[in-house]
Structures are given as C-alpha cells and as structure tokens.
Amino acid sequence: MREKPSNPIMDRFTLDPDGLRSPSKRTQSWLRRTSYRGEEEFDQLLMHARGRGQNGDRESLHSAAEVSYLAAERSRKRDPELAAELFLDAVRYSWLFTVRTLPSEGVTGADQTRYRETTEIYNTSLEQLLRLTHRVKELNGKRVIRMPLSGRTLQFEVPFQTQWMSADQLGAFEFVSDFELTNLRKHHRRRGLGVPLMVKRKRNNAAPDLEKYYATDLSLPVTAVARFDTEDDIRIQLFDPRESDGIAVDNRLYMLESDLSAPLAWFLTDPEKGVLDTLGLFRPDKARRVEGLYMVTPYDPDRIPVLMVHGLWSSPITWMEMFNDLQADPELREKYQFWFYLYPTGEPLTTAAANLRERLREVRRRCDPYGRNRTLDQMVVVGHSMGGLMSYLLTVNSEDKLWNALSEIPVDKIEGGPEIQDEVRRVFFFESDRSVDRIITIASPFSGSGFANKFTQWLSGSIISLPDVTSQLSEQIFHQNNQSLWDRMFAPRTSLDSLSSNSAILSLVRHTSTPPDVIHHNVVGVCTGRKKGDWSDGVVKYTSASRSDVESEIVVEACHSAVHRHEETIREVARILREHLRQTGRHIIVRGDENSNIRPASEGRPATNVAP
Secondary structure, three states, X not given: OOOOOOOOOHHHEEEOOOOOEEEEHHHHHHHHHOOOOOOOOHHHHHHHHHHHHHOOOHHHHHHXXXXXXXXXXXXXXXXXXXXXXXXXXXXXXXXXXXXXOOOHHHOOHHHHHHHHHHHHHHHHHHHHHHHHHOOOOEOOOOOEEEOOOOOOEEEEEOOOOOOOOOHHHEEEEEEHHHOOOOOOOOOOEEOOEOEEEEEEEOOOOOOHHHHOOEOOOOEEEEEEEEEEOOOOEEEEEEEXXXXXXXXXXXXXXXXXXXXXXXXXXXXXXXXXXXXXHHHHHHOHHHHHHHOEEEEOOOOOOOOXXXXXXXXXXXXXXXXXXXXXXXXXXXXXXXXXXXXEEEOOOOOOHHHHHHHHHHHHHHHHHHHOOOOOOHHHHHEEEEEEOHHHHHHHHOOOOOOOHHHHHHOOOOHHHOOOOHHHHHHHHHHHOOOOOOOEEEEEEEOOOOOOOOOOOHHHHHHHHHHOOOOHHHHHHHHHHHHHOOXXXXXXXXXXXXXXXXXXXXXXXXXXXXXXXXXOOOEEEEEEEOOEOOOHHHOEOOOOEHHHHOOOOOOEEEEEOOOOOOHHHOHHHHHHHHHHHHHHHHHOOOOOOOOOOOOOOOEEOOOOOOOOOOOO
C-alpha cells in the first residue's frame, strides 16, 4: 500500500508565495486571454469562469473544474462538507468539458493533451468525493447520498447487472490509487473516464450451485463514473470494465479508465493462499477440504472454458501471471472463461487425475444438466508439470492396461470391501473426457523426472500424509500382490512415486497418444545443458518433456518453476487460444500468429466478435 495515494494532477499546479497550490499554467494562460483583472481568490476566479462558460467557452469549464478542485483541497481539513460540494462541482465542470469534446480517439496533438488533463481532474475529483462520502469503504449499488449543503443527491447504480456483478454483491472496496503493484510482472490498465476500484464480491445465496466454484473474498475490478444528465440528476454508475469498455453519452462512446491487474494482485495478497502449495504436498489429507474447481470469472454458458491445472508443490496462484495477461486481451476475455483446479499434489497422480475427472463431471451436471451446451465441449486444458500429465490423462482410455501393470488380481477379488473396489475402478479404469477439445502441456515429465529418485520416493512416503482411503487402497494392493518389504518401501504411494520413469501410469502415458479429435500442443523449458541430449529445465529433461506426436511444440529458455510464467509461453498460449477460436468458428478478429517458433509435429489436420 502506498504511503500517499497516487495523484496525477498535483504536479501541474503552480505554487504561490505562501507555498500553496495555485492554478496551472494552462488556466493562468486562459485567464490572461479572457482579460481577467480580479484577485486570485477562488470565488472570484469561479465567477469569472462560470460567466465565460455560459457564453460557450469550453476552456472555461476546464478552468472552473481546476479552481473548484483547488478550493476543495484547501477546505478539506477545516470544512469537509464544503470540500465535498466543491469536489462535486469539479467533477461536473470537467464532465461538461469532456462530453462537449469528441471521444479521445478523435482528439489528436495538443488537443489530446488538454483532453487528458481535464479527464484527470474529473477522475481525481470524483475519487476525492468518494473518499469523503465513504468513510466506511463498503460499496452499495443502490445507495442514495444527499450532499450536506446543496441538497443535491448522488444515486448509485449498476446499469448492467450480471450474475457476477449486481448491486447486492458489491462489498468492501479499496481505491486502486492507494496501492502499488508488486506481485505481478505486467500492469494492465487503460486511460479514460472514471475511478478504478477493487471490490470484494459478496456471495450470491440465490445461486448456490455456482457459488461453490467462486473463491471467498474474490476481488473484481469496478470503474465508478459520475454522469450529469441534468444539473441535479447525478448518477454514480458502477461498471465492470471486463464487460464494458466505455460509457455512451449522446451516441458517443467514451472509454472507461480501468485497471484489471490491481484487483487480481489484491486478491493474491491473502496470506492463506501462500501456504496452499506446501499444505497440498505434505498434508494432502488436510488439503482435501479445499480441493476442487475454482472460477475467477463468472460462469458464462457462451464462453469456452480454459481449465488450468498446476503442478507438484504448487497451487492455482502459479497461473496468475498468465491469467493476468490473457484476461487483458479483449478478444480472449470475450470468448473464454478461466477455471482453475486446486488439488493436493502429494497424492498419487492416478488419484489426482481421478478427482479431476470427477470434478469435471460434477461441474457439467451443475452447469449443463441436459448436456446441450456445445461450448462446454470445446474446453481447453492447460497443465504445468504434473498438471500437464493430468491434462493428458483426461484425453486417453486406460482400458485395463493400468490395472494390469499394477496387479494380477481381478478387481472383484480385491479384499477390503466395496469401498476399496469402487476406489480401484474410479482411479485405475477411466475413459477420455469428451468435453476436452485441446490440451497445452508445459514442462511435463512424460518419461518421468530424475527428481523422483529412490531417496525422494522413500522420503516422500515418510513425510507425506495421505487421506485414509488412498492409504488403504495402496496397502491393499501391495499386500495382496505379495510384494516384498523392499518393493513396498518404494511402491507408488505418493505423487513423487508416480513421476518415477518406471511407474505404471507413465508407461501408459508413453504408450498412448491423444485421440485424433483432441489437439495437443506442448511447451518445453530448457535452462541447463550444452548439448541437446543434455538439455533440462532443472527438474525435467528435454527428452522427457518433448513429444513427437503433438500439433506444435516450442522450446522456451526458462527453468521448470518459471517456464509457464515466461512471456514467450504466455504468447504461445494466447496464439493457441486464438487458433482454437478460428477452428471452432468463434473467431472475430483476424490476427497473425505472433510466434514463429513453432515446430509442426503432425501434418494434414483440418483447421476448423462494447457494451456502453
């Protein structure tokens, strides 16, 4: 949090002999041009500017807005009620200047600079007004505020309510200008009209089926705009800048000021989110309570899901750099919705993949109980490391290969009762998920990782606490197959065991390919090794991460824990998502592929559009 809020207009003012801020050079020049001869008192300056404004002098509106702002700052401490009235006047004058000007796209050169200077007075004055009227930072989309001296009213409203953002779901908020972004590489923001806010979303008890997928205290971007259809009809409109690019006034569109990154960064500062990765690895028995699919954008039946699956010793937080960049692209934001899977990474790969399949079936039942939504059948799954293996396993049929590699005993002969037998069938017998249309695997150990050696397997088995059902399943399989004490010590019990090159699940991965109707893209990280045969990302060797049966593959110079956050990887994922829109017939903007570092691995596959 900043010691002082960011204020873009304070430096433009001059200082008088007493060290107090006075009108800018622009306003002083206007006063000279209009032959002002009065004192440098704010009330006289305002009377002069108002009189000229009545004669159609648009520049007088800027001067009136600037003087009103300065007068409000001077009176803020001794008379906050008067200051609020003056800030509101500054908002109104700058609004009138703005709407009597073409939208910023039609303004060039010096006029564009003057236009931006006035919109900054509008934005800053509105923010100061909101600070004075919201001592308790709780946003109410139906609130009415009566100004203390003039009696003017401010009517708050959400003009375009959605399931995600309605008047009843707006909670605690902060001003974006109070914070400095430090935990994301890129800051995606846009200039325009309005005050960017970060708002905690309240849960919608009317839609419990979907609420379970939304993270608690999820923060969303909101832009507040004050519009004056008449002098006394003042509406404070609250927009979601992900859905609305601008505000329409007299058939003209004025772009909204927005900040998409700050609310995401604010959400990530929750200290509890920082321990999910370690909890998921070492205490998967405890982490089961938070396992599941999470949505950070509203569920929309018309948007294609992009499911992101993290890797070992990680959590969905690892995807936020990529999500921050992808959501900033208007085309991708309009056509895709982003889902994240959180799971205990200490559990065996087979169990984690079974749980993911179950969650996808569950979300389909809740969102599309009759199976009629074709968009849900166009899902793109993006997986990093072990998450890439889980993404791949969504596309293949195990038949009885996986079980036969582990046991010679038929499932119905396994001792332990129906619960253990049902768990065997759930974990070791599976079919491809027909909703997955395309997968992107990143730094995935298809042939295992040297990180999963005998020592780490033994160590992980000693310190990772598995859920009871998982532990019982492993013990029953090992015991009934008469395995030796040595074999049991290094038998596949945890995720690290699954990543051993000789594990049964990786044997299945190596000896299968995605079905013809599922497109597979691959990203390999490299940060060590001089010769190609020695390349590695520090955890996974190139020879393990690379595949020859994929649609495309690129090599990114990055180590294992950074490759999915690398800008080149993010550009590649964006390229693939646009390609997916073209092949599904949903593409609206024709763009060239930004990335030429593509290695086609298969040939002949057929290639298949502002709310005011």
